[in-house]
Amino acid sequence: MTERRFIRRGEAASSEGRAKGGGRKRTDDKRERILRAAVKVFAKKGFYASRVSEIAKAAGVADGTIYLYFDSKDDVLESLFEDRTERLLTALRTELAKHEGASARLRRLIEMQLGLLEGQRELAEVITVNLRQSTRLLRQYGSKRFVEYLEFMASVIADGQRSGEFRDDVSPRVMARALFGALDGVTLTWALGEARAGGLDKAAAQLAELWLRGLEKR
Amino acid sequence: MTERRFIRRGEAASSEGRAKGGGRKRTDDKRERILRAAVKVFAKKGFYASRVSEIAKAAGVADGTIYLYFDSKDDVLESLFEDRTERLLTALRTELAKHEGASARLRRLIEMQLGLLEGQRELAEVITVNLRQSTRLLRQYGSKRFVEYLEFMASVIADGQRSGEFRDDVSPRVMARALFGALDGVTLTWALGEARAGGLDKAAAQLAELWLRGLEKR
Amino acid sequence: MTERRFIRRGEAASSEGRAKGGGRKRTDDKRERILRAAVKVFAKKGFYASRVSEIAKAAGVADGTIYLYFDSKDDVLESLFEDRTERLLTALRTELAKHEGASARLRRLIEMQLGLLEGQRELAEVITVNLRQSTRLLRQYGSKRFVEYLEFMASVIADGQRSGEFRDDVSPRVMARALFGALDGVTLTWALGEARAGGLDKAAAQLAELWLRGLEKR
Amino acid sequence: MTERRFIRRGEAASSEGRAKGGGRKRTDDKRERILRAAVKVFAKKGFYASRVSEIAKAAGVADGTIYLYFDSKDDVLESLFEDRTERLLTALRTELAKHEGASARLRRLIEMQLGLLEGQRELAEVITVNLRQSTRLLRQYGSKRFVEYLEFMASVIADGQRSGEFRDDVSPRVMARALFGALDGVTLTWALGEARAGGLDKAAAQLAELWLRGLEKR
DNA sequence: AATGAATGAGCGTTCATTCAT
DNA sequence: GATGAATGAACGCTCATTCAT
Numbered sequence: 001m002t003e004r005r006f007i008r009r010g011e012a013a014s015s016e017g018r019a020k021g022g023g024r025k026r027t028d029d030k031r032e033r034i035l036r037a038a039v040k041v042f043a044k045k046g047f048y049a050s051r052v053s054e055i056a057k058a059a060g061v062a063d064g065t066i067y068l069y070f071d072s073k074d075d076v077l078e079s080l081f082e083d084r085t086e087r088l089l090t091a092l093r094t095e096l097a098k099h100e101g102a103s104a105r106l107r108r109l110i111e112m113q114l115g116l117l118e119g120q121r122e123l124a125e126v127i128t129v130n131l132r133q134s135t136r137l138l139r140q141y142g143s144k145r146f147v148e149y150l151e152f153m154a155s156v157i158a159d160g161q162r163s164g165e166f167r168d169d170v171s172p173r174v175m176a177r178a179l180f181g182a183l184d185g186v187t188l189t190w191a192l193g194e195a196r197a198g199g200l201d202k203a204a205a206q207l208a209e210l211w212l213r214g215l216e217k218r
Numbered sequence: 219m220t221e222r223r224f225i226r227r228g229e230a231a232s233s234e235g236r237a238k239g240g241g242r243k244r245t246d247d248k249r250e251r252i253l254r255a256a257v258k259v260f261a262k263k264g265f266y267a268s269r270v271s272e273i274a275k276a277a278g279v280a281d282g283t284i285y286l287y288f289d290s291k292d293d294v295l296e297s298l299f300e301d302r303t304e305r306l307l308t309a310l311r312t313e314l315a316k317h318e319g320a321s322a323r324l325r326r327l328i329e330m331q332l333g334l335l336e337g338q339r340e341l342a343e344v345i346t347v348n349l350r351q352s353t354r355l356l357r358q359y360g361s362k363r364f365v366e367y368l369e370f371m372a373s374v375i376a377d378g379q380r381s382g383e384f385r386d387d388v389s390p391r392v393m394a395r396a397l398f399g400a401l402d403g404v405t406l407t408w409a410l411g412e413a414r415a416g417g418l419d420k421a422a423a424q425l426a427e428l429w430l431r432g433l434e435k436r
Numbered sequence: 437m438t439e440r441r442f443i444r445r446g447e448a449a450s451s452e453g454r455a456k457g458g459g460r461k462r463t464d465d466k467r468e469r470i471l472r473a474a475v476k477v478f479a480k481k482g483f484y485a486s487r488v489s490e491i492a493k494a495a496g497v498a499d500g501t502i503y504l505y506f507d508s509k510d511d512v513l514e515s516l517f518e519d520r521t522e523r524l525l526t527a528l529r530t531e532l533a534k535h536e537g538a539s540a541r542l543r544r545l546i547e548m549q550l551g552l553l554e555g556q557r558e559l560a561e562v563i564t565v566n567l568r569q570s571t572r573l574l575r576q577y578g579s580k581r582f583v584e585y586l587e588f589m590a591s592v593i594a595d596g597q598r599s600g601e602f603r604d605d606v607s608p609r610v611m612a613r614a615l616f617g618a619l620d621g622v623t624l625t626w627a628l629g630e631a632r633a634g635g636l637d638k639a640a641a642q643l644a645e646l647w648l649r650g651l652e653k654r
Numbered sequence: 655m656t657e658r659r660f661i662r663r664g665e666a667a668s669s670e671g672r673a674k675g676g677g678r679k680r681t682d683d684k685r686e687r688i689l690r691a692a693v694k695v696f697a698k699k700g701f702y703a704s705r706v707s708e709i710a711k712a713a714g715v716a717d718g719t720i721y722l723y724f725d726s727k728d729d730v731l732e733s734l735f736e737d738r739t740e741r742l743l744t745a746l747r748t749e750l751a752k753h754e755g756a757s758a759r760l761r762r763l764i765e766m767q768l769g770l771l772e773g774q775r776e777l778a779e780v781i782t783v784n785l786r787q788s789t790r791l792l793r794q795y796g797s798k799r800f801v802e803y804l805e806f807m808a809s810v811i812a813d814g815q816r817s818g819e820f821r822d823d824v825s826p827r828v829m830a831r832a833l834f835g836a837l838d839g840v841t842l843t844w845a846l847g848e849a850r851a852g853g854l855d856k857a858a859a860q861l862a863e864l865w866l867r868g869l870e871k872r
Numbered sequence: 873a874a875t876g877a878a879t880g881a882g883c884g885t886t887c888a889t890t891c892a893t
Numbered sequence: 894g895a896t897g898a899a900t901g902a903a904c905g906c907t908c909a910t911t912c913a914t
Contacts, residue, residue: 030873048266051907051908051909052908052909052910053876053908053909056876061874061875062874062875062876063875063876063877063909063910064874064875064876064910064911064912065873065874065875065876067909067910067911068873068874072909072910073908073909073910169424169427170424170427170428171420171421171424174404174420174421174424174425175424175428177403177404177406177407178400178401178403178404178421178425178428179400180403181399181400181401181402181403181404181406182396182397182399182400182403183396183399184399184403185395185396185398185399185400185402185403186392186395186396186399188395188399189395202389202392203389203392203396206387206388206389206392206393207392207396209387209388209432210388210393210396210429210432210433211428211432212432213431213432213434214427214428214429214430214431214432215428216431248898248899269882269883269884270883270884270885271883271884274901279899279900280899280900280901281884281885281900281901281902282885282886282887282899282900282901282902283898283899283900283901284885285884285885285886286898286899290884290885291884291885466877466878484702487903487904487905488904488905488906489904489905492880497878497879498878498879498880499879499880499881499905499906500878500879500880500906500907500908501877501878501879501880502906503905503906503907504877504878508905508906509905509906605860605863606860606863606864607856607857607860610840610856610857610860610861611860611864613839613840613842613843614836614837614839614840614857614861614864615836616839617835617836617837617838617839617840617842618832618833618835618836618839619832619835620835620839621831621832621833621834621835621836621838621839622828622831622832622835624831624835625831638825638828639825639828639832642823642824642825642828642829643828643832645823645824645868646824646829646832646865646868646869647864647868648868649867649868649870650863650864650865650866650867650868651864652867705886705887705888706887706888706889707887707888707897710897715895715896716895716896716897717888717889717896717897717898718889718890718891718895718896718897719894719895719896719897721888721889721890722894722895726888726889727888727889
């Protein structure tokens, strides 16, 4: 709920800001329009089955226009991923700063990753599924942003270990990968399945509980 | 280690058995040869970037021969996935039957899923990455075998809840998805990264510990 | 002679008209260029032995361009046939309107069908031979235009019966089919043979005489 | 009716004769079986859309077996055509010998060409349609047999001119081509259409009448 | 900047033919 | 002779990308 607003607000802010600020032309809208169209198209048909012309059509621009904003089809997916991950990361950093204690922060992180996607089924599909479809993305698994995101998760865990809240006999990185995988797996099933409202929120509560108990020092 | 043998043994058994039993021709070899070649090629380049002709070459057969055993390129991936999942499932059932208690069984499951892939980096890549590249596979996420596999995981958890070993305030299915995701995420990072020997074994121990504590009733 | 001009004029008119009228782009030229190339290629090698790439090369366009104007290779043949039949039909209607009496009109029709192909050996070959090579064309034997053409022939005969010029104990449709077959057979032999100049004109005279005597009421 | 028997008898005679006479092996049956299967398959799908394996299946032999009796797929069609044309020619020569006068003989010829195909829709389709689908057949339009057949028709007309029954201001060869085309056109329409019983017989009567009047000297 | 017609390299799949058994 | 698994050359079509306007 609240979380989704971060993204909305973010998007609004960036485009309005730019348009008004005057530094950049309104064409920034176009970039964003293309990305939004790409989310829809990729979610519906998958990266490989999606045609550049379909994205163009969905975005209301000419095929060639896409190449004014992106280097290639791969770049569209990559940019999409980078862009959305950046937003999530920004929102996370802002939000987690408000919470004290590794446990509370990890719980919030879990809630947010899943919460941000509730109601954004298409984006969820793209992130969970299509991410693995671009050869380039794969080979550099992951993009800078993704690595950054994982490192952020790991740092939350490491902080907890340092403060004595979490067991320190586990690798923060491995745990971060595992946690991301767990969240990703749940999201994937949800997105490809019925995508029931509230489904992810419930899952978030259960997962947070499980993970916190699992990491708890005793 | 031990686990890998299940697969090896399985393969050997099946092909020898058939060759001797005489029911099928030696062409069974060819199907298996194609699947093994596909693992290599898909792992190296990804499903979409892989060419049927490359698989054929790697398998030492003509391009057309592939179509004597599979309907399409998609079908090769699908069959590969079904086949390997079935083997894993069979091995798991055999192995878990030897253990008492949900905790012991869940730990063993985690060890096996990761253990079976240690040393089989290519297969690991195919299963974790390429699985999400076939449109057909995606839309039916997943294939019968995959659902069967997830259900098997859920049943181990549900058994633990029934016996009082595990908390019963979590959904076995959600937990199964999350656990699979966690294992999958770890495997993916391992496979695409350095794939250090013993890496997955260590991760398995940590994950088992975390998961069991998280599910533990108290 | 005179007749061929109908086609020439028709082509010129249509493309000029479009270019000037401005409704369509110059791409109409391209469609026509492809059709003309297809006539040459189909005539030389037959429909099945003709390669799309050969047509493209002969037309001076890229392979893919053909698919901007036609759905498939089959569609090229079909369109070719429809297009040329329509032109013939239009020319016939214009010309026959100038003649009084069923006999005179039938004679003119025979002269025109053969006359239009004199000097257009390739088109003759395509129409007589390749027409029967497209599965789609076959199954719908024939296309709307072809049926329209046969009906037109039948109507000329039926008119003659109504006016009392022709015997009325024959079926106009059967006669139309037979007459078309006769003209087609003669054209085929001519096109595949020496295609001697004036050959079809002579044949036209003989066939007109034979057919008119055969249909004459007495 | 009577006519069809020629073919039946002919077929029976040849295979029985050979089987009993002992000179050739029973494999001649196989050749004939393949040809009959080819008629069915070619008629249903056209030459190009027909698969050698389909013919083999329809004939109840292995794919490779076909190559023991024929050089290629083209050769199957060619042989089929040659074989059936020869039978028709033999039947025609036998039958026409019984009739006096060019008119009676030409009428009989028309009746027979159409009559032989009544009830043999598949063969009719193959002869009228598929004949034009083999590049090789086309280029040698026609095969020896076909030319022989046309020459036979021309000779009947030439005989009539010599005896004074027919006008001598037409070319027997052109007339033969035209007549064959007329019969072919009628047959094609019939075969691809409803193929109503008696349809060809009626058409034969009308065509014979028309042609004889058209050729009549007066 | 925006367009969209044109490009052409690239690939999955087919199927006539072969040949070891 | 008969088989049918295997072959691999061949091709229609697609679609990401370019570029003249």
